[in-house]
Amino acid sequence: MTHDDDRGFDMSKYFLAATFLLLVAAAGAQTKADSAVPANNTDHSQPSGVFLPELVLRGTMPIMFATLVREAGFSGGVAVSNQHCSRSPESSISVPAGTRFDTALGQLASSKATFEWKLRDGVVTLLRAGSVPPLLQVRIRRFEWDRTASVLEVMDRLRQLPEVSEEALKLGLEEAPVEGGASAICIRGDCSEKPKPMKAVETEEGVTLLTVLNRIVRAHSGAVWSYSEYRCHSNTLFSLEVLAE
Numbered sequence: 001m002t003h004d005d006d007r008g009f010d011m012s013k014y015f016l017a018a019t020f021l022l023l024v025a026a027a028g029a030q031t032k033a034d035s036a037v038p039a040n041n042t043d044h045s046q047p048s049g050v051f052l053p054e055l056v057l058r059g060t061m062p063i064m065f066a067t068l069v070r071e072a073g074f075s076g077g078v079a080v081s082n083q084h085c086s087r088s089p090e091s092s093i094s095v096p097a098g099t100r101f102d103t104a105l106g107q108l109a110s111s112k113a114t115f116e117w118k119l120r121d122g123v124v125t126l127l128r129a130g131s132v133p134p135l136l137q138v139r140i141r142r143f144e145w146d147r148t149a150s151v152l153e154v155m156d157r158l159r160q161l162p163e164v165s166e167e168a169l170k171l172g173l174e175e176a177p178v179e180g181g182a183s184a185i186c187i188r189g190d191c192s193e194k195p196k197p198m199k200a201v202e203t204e205e206g207v208t209l210l211t212v213l214n215r216i217v218r219a220h221s222g223a224v225w226s227y228s229e230y231r232c233h234s235n236t237l238f239s240l241e242v243l244a245e
Helices: 003-036 062-073 101-110 153-158 162-170 209-218
Strands: 055-059 073-084 093-094 115-120 123-128 139-146 173-175 201-209 226-232 233-243
Touching: 055 062, 062 073, 062 093, 062 101, 062 123, 062 226, 062 233, 073 209, 093 101, 101 115, 101 123, 123 209, 139 153, 139 162, 139 209, 153 209, 153 233, 162 173, 201 209, 209 226
Parallel strands: 073 123, 073 226, 173 233
Antiparallel strands: 055 093, 115 123, 139 201, 226 233
């Protein structure tokens, strides 16, 4: 196996492990938030109306963002661009108890000077300042999805749309390898299979991929999507994943 093959294999293991660990970590963070957020969260529709418990955020930017968003009870999305064939460096941020959610978001964004956050239609996004990745701007001709289906399932179908694949090819992007897949994990309580609710089909037409992503996570409180680009030798890889649902 060549050196390049080794690096490609390491990337595959990273994408699988990262998705699995984030789903578990975010679920745990939500449990903590349920018991620790002060009772004066009077307006969950605005970041300024949500107050956080004491937090120590650790990990990459997307991991810290996903944890923070779930603690506050919002849904969200984050897009990052890595200059190397690996995830961004890990760091940590301390959030004192009683900190407003918007203040914590500003603290996280300012730790990476080129990032800014926005709230639109109940979804918090963290993107590079003044820049939306070109692939997220592609127009989706028509996409039907079920609000009662898992975010992972819907995202898998979305990622395979012809317009997404065609635009990625035009941009010189290759999808990052992912081995296997993530599945729902029962943390506690009744783990028996629940009856499936009746379908609630939504239809998206003529809107950007970014808009569709936000509408999907908005239908699932605490869900967070992630878009990443990686510079791997002469290639640029991209991944479109679910950090939490």
